[in-house]
Amino acid sequence: MSASPAQPVRPDSEQPMSASPAQPVRPDSEQPMSASPDIRPLWTVRRSGTRGAATGLLLFGLALFAVPYLFQANVVQQLTTLFIFVILAVMWNALAGYGGLVSVGQQAFIGFGAYATIFLAQHGVSPYLAVVLAALASAVLAVVVAPLLLRLRGGQFAVGSWVVAETLALLVALDEDLGGGTGVSLRGLNVYAPNMRRAYTYWITLAFVLVLLGLVFFMLRHRVGAALQAIRDDEEAAASLGVRTAPLKFGLFVLAGFGCGAAGALTLANTLFIQPQSIFGIQWTAYLLFMVLVGGLGTFEGPILGAILFFLLQNQFAQQGAWYLIGLGVVAGGFALFLPRGLWSLLTDRFHLRILPFGYDLYRPAPVIKES
Numbered sequence: 227m228s229a230s231p232a233q234p235v236r237p238d239s240e241q242p243m244s245a246s247p248a249q250p251v252r253p254d255s256e257q258p259m260s261a262s263p264d265i266r267p268l269w270t271v272r273r274s275g276t277r278g279a280a281t282g283l284l285l286f287g288l289a290l291f292a293v294p295y296l297f298q299a300n301v302v303q304q305l306t307t308l309f310i311f312v313i314l315a316v317m318w319n320a321l322a323g324y325g326g327l328v329s330v331g332q333q334a335f336i337g338f339g340a341y342a343t344i345f346l347a348q349h350g351v352s353p354y355l356a357v358v359l360a361a362l363a364s365a366v367l368a369v370v371v372a373p374l375l376l377r378l379r380g381g382q383f384a385v386g387s388w389v390v391a392e393t394l395a396l397l398v399a400l401d402e403d404l405g406g407g408t409g410v411s412l413r414g415l416n417v418y419a420p421n422m423r424r425a426y427t428y429w430i431t432l433a434f435v436l437v438l439l440g441l442v443f444f445m446l447r448h449r450v451g452a453a454l455q456a457i458r459d460d461e462e463a464a465a466s467l468g469v470r471t472a473p474l475k476f477g478l479f480v481l482a483g484f485g486c487g488a489a490g491a492l493t494l495a496n497t498l499f500i501q502p503q504s505i506f507g508i509q510w511t512a513y514l515l516f517m518v519l520v521g522g523l524g525t526f527e528g529p530i531l532g533a534i535l536f537f538l539l540q541n542q543f544a545q546q547g548a549w550y551l552i553g554l555g556v557v558a559g560g561f562a563l564f565l566p567r568g569l570w571s572l573l574t575d576r577f578h579l580r581i582l583p584f585g586y587d588l589y590r591p592a593p594v595i596k597e598s
Contacts, residue, residue, distance in 0.1 A: 287436050294425035302424045306496050308537045309431045310489050313438055314510075315517040315529035315536075317485035320442050323524035324451065325478045326458030328380075330511045331387030332486045334371075334394050337506035339364045339487030340494040341398055344410055348403070353414040354430055357491040361434075364487020368480040376475055388508075395506035409501035412494050427495045434488050441481065443526060454478060455524075509551055516554045519561045522568025531570055 294302050314332075322328045342360035347353050371390055378386045399407040415423050445451055456464035457471050465471050494500050517536045522528020536554075543550050561568060 284436075287432070290432055291429060294421075294428055299421050299424045302428045303496060304541075306424070306428045306431050306492070308533065309428075309435045310492050310496065311513070311517065311533040311537055312435055312530055313431075313485055313489045313492075314514055315521065315533040316438060316442055317482045317489070318514040319518045319521075319523065319525075319529040320445075321478060321482040323518065323529075324446065324454045324458060325475060326461070327376075327475065327479065327482075328384050329387040329482075330384045330508075331389070331391040332482065332514060333506050333508065333510040334387065334391035335364045335367065335483045335486035336490035336493070336510055337391070337398070337500075337502070338367055338394055339490030340500050340505050341404055342487070343491040343494050344404055344412060344500075347412060347414040353412060353495065354426060356414075357430060357488070357495055360491040361484055361488035364490070365480050365484035367487070368483025372476050372479050376472070376479060388511075391506055395502045398506070399502045405501075407502055409499055411499045415495065415498060427492065431492045431496070434485075434492065438485050438488075445481075446526065450474060458524075512551050512554050512558075516558045518568075519558045519566075520568055522570035523566070525568065525570050528568045528570035532568070535569075 293305060314336075318329070318332060321332075339360045342363045343353070343356045346356035346359055351359065375383060375386050375390070398404055404410055418426065445454075453464065453469045453474055456467070456469055457474060461471055490505060493505070513536060517532035518529050519532070520535060521530065521532025539554075543553070546553075565571070
């Protein structure tokens, strides 16, 4: 043949290449097509939208501050108890559902927060300021015990957290200034009229609920949330991908300690009396397991639903004593075996209900139709 095939030239040569650049070809056609900016991917990834729902829920939360002006004192006190359960459920779910740290000793921080409030009030601190400081002191306690407990894994971590709780309970029971084993009252709140005391306790509890829910939600919306879930699924694999597992687990553990300590201090402010065997009791673990497993482990809305259900059941069956706790354990175990995603999964699967999603969604863009 007289025409030789075109030969490509080196990039540093001044002669142009005779071969034209390759063009994409349609799979159903033999004709080449030119690159077009109208070609779109089949799927796109977007962060789940939450602005409208988050704003509505925030406004609803702020509206709840008006409850003491609209309802009787008994209703206010019951709602305070419900909010304390919400705090506990959300904190334990963050710890176990997102961080994989299954603790059976969070009563250590619950009891420490309550008795730290007593200690501060005995030394002249205003009772409600003592509640806030006790929550911060519980976070400090978490900082102290975290280097020891976070070295443990799985069942060892669970047992270690329980040992810490039992140790604190024994130390408190031996301290006569804190009431010993007979219990102690928060006398500093007696200066308030009963209705005003319940209102103030309700308001500070609601403030803690909003702050802690906001912290957990924004943490999950951040890349920290994805990293924590990777640690939960496989810590070694997450570390191999560059996830800083130790600082993230430490921060989550301290946050849970702060929240549970606040719940303990608020429990004292709501009931005015505590005993070591009750505030450090293992029954708190049964409560936490029930609320989170029934509501939905690893979901944001599930523990709130579980706390509401537990609150209703407690009002009906709490007088049954040990049988009540056995029933809670059986129900929680049944959900773990047969419905591990909890009741919230039934709502999301059936009604596609997602109030505050924090992940990512796949969208298929609509095809672009050109006019000929």
